[in-house]
Amino acid sequence: LTIADDSQDDYQYEEIPTDDEFSLEEEDDEDLSKALQTIQEQAEDARILTLQSVLTSEKSVAEIPEAIDDFFCNFLVRLGMSRTLDCFQTEWYELIERGVIAVGDAGLVPAVYTRNQQLEDENMQLRKDLENYKLAANKAKEAFLKMQKERDFHRMHHKRVLQEKAKLISDIKRLKAHYASYEPVLKQLTEKYQTLLRQKTLTSLERDRAVEQV
Structure with missing residues (x-):
């Protein structure tokens, strides 16, 4: 009984590259x-x-x-005071229309x-x-x-x-290694088997001769 080498195995072992990590x-x-x-x-x-x-x-x-009025309006818009802005614009333009305040007087x-x-x-x-x-x-x-x-x-x-x-x-x-240790035993058993087979053949021949002589 023999075991084939690695090079004769059907399974191909591939080395995993260490550069993956x-x-x-x-x-x-x-x-x-x-x-x-x-x-x-x-x-x-x-x-x-x-x-x-x-x-x-x-x-x-x-x-x-x-202008001051633009600055104030922008300030109210930024704070989200829309109602105050509406009141201011309404009153501001009313004063301008009545002539109480001139457009250029605001500064x-x-x-x-x-x-x-x-x-x-x-x-x-x-x-x-x-x-x-x-x-x-x-x-x-x-x-x-x-x-x-x-x-x-x-x-x-x-x-x-x-x-x-x-x-x-x-x-x-x-x-x-385990199967290699059985090779000497198998070889010895094979030799014994062949020896016994030859002895059996010789015994059969001698028996046949003895029967013929009788």
């Missing part, structure tokens, strides 16, 4: 880098837009001062008030942008943690497959 880590790093790059690009765009708005607002304030708002209001608007916009960046950062963190869990799962699976492969190879070697 490193490729998973590289993919995780690439996804995290893309998320961080997106956040940085959004922050840079917001900074540029803010700078442009500041420059534009400074230029507009210097060139076109805002202009000092630049510092307009500038303060613009800065407050920009501050509110920056806070909104900050909240958006926080949400984006939290999403990137969740995605990163998810990819880490998937990487750990695939890494454990890869190690388990390697352990099973090593166990199978060990079992095959053990079985080969």
Whole structure:
């Protein structure tokens, strides 16, 4: 009884590449880098837009001062006081129609008030942008943690497959050694069988001769 070598087995053993876990880590790093790059690009765009708005607002304030009534109306609109705004506009235009107040007599708002209001608007916009960046950062963190869990799962699976492969190879070697120990016994039994077969044949021939002589 003989056992064929590994090269003659029908089953083909394929070596599992050990670079799989490193490729998973590289993919995780690439996804995290893309998320961080997106956040940085959004922050840079917001900074540029803010700078442009500041420059534009400074230029507009210097060139076109805002009237007091417009400033007050914008203030009420920003606070959502629609009824107060309606009352103000109604009474304001009634006074203008009656000639109590002239359109040019209202005057202009000092630049510092307009500038303060613009800065407050920009501050509110920056806070909104900050909240958006926080949400984006939290999403990137969740995605990163998810990819880490998937990487750990695939890494454990890869190690388990390697352990099973090593166990199978060990079992095959053990079985080969076990069956190899039977070869001398089988050879000895075969020789005894052939010897007994020859003796039986000789005994049969001698018996036939004895019967013929009788």
